[in-house]
Amino acid sequence: MSREIKFRAWDKVNKLYYHNVQNTYDEIIGDNFQNVLDNEDLVVEQQTGLKDKNGVEIYEGDVVKTFGENIYVVEFFDGKFNPISDFKDGVWEVIGNVHENPELLEE
DSSP states (O other): OOOOOOEEEEETTTTEEEEOGGGOOHHHHSSOHHHHHHOTTEEEEEEEEEEOTTSOEEETTEEEEOTTOOEEEOEEETTEEETGGGSOTTSOEEEEETTTOGGGGOO
16 A cells, blocks of 8 residues: 655744645745755654544654643654654644644643
8 A cells, every 4th residue: 555755844943834845845945855855944853654533644753642641753664654643533632832832842
């Protein structure tokens, strides 16, 4: 089974997300995805291939919580997206992301 590989990029200067940057939007940084990856002002985050319990796509950098109210940051480490790769869709809920909602990590 294959899945579409999608990316978003957080613009550290303008404080906003660009979505589907794999499609190389000219308004981001040029006409090529490598330019997006090389731009130090952008934090590129990959979609995990999973959705949360509300059908929201989960990306690296998202802040998710479980039914038990535990809060985690989605990170790619050791060949998988932690902590969500070990569970099926619908167990998690995206409640924000590390860039727009840093206060979620203070709890």
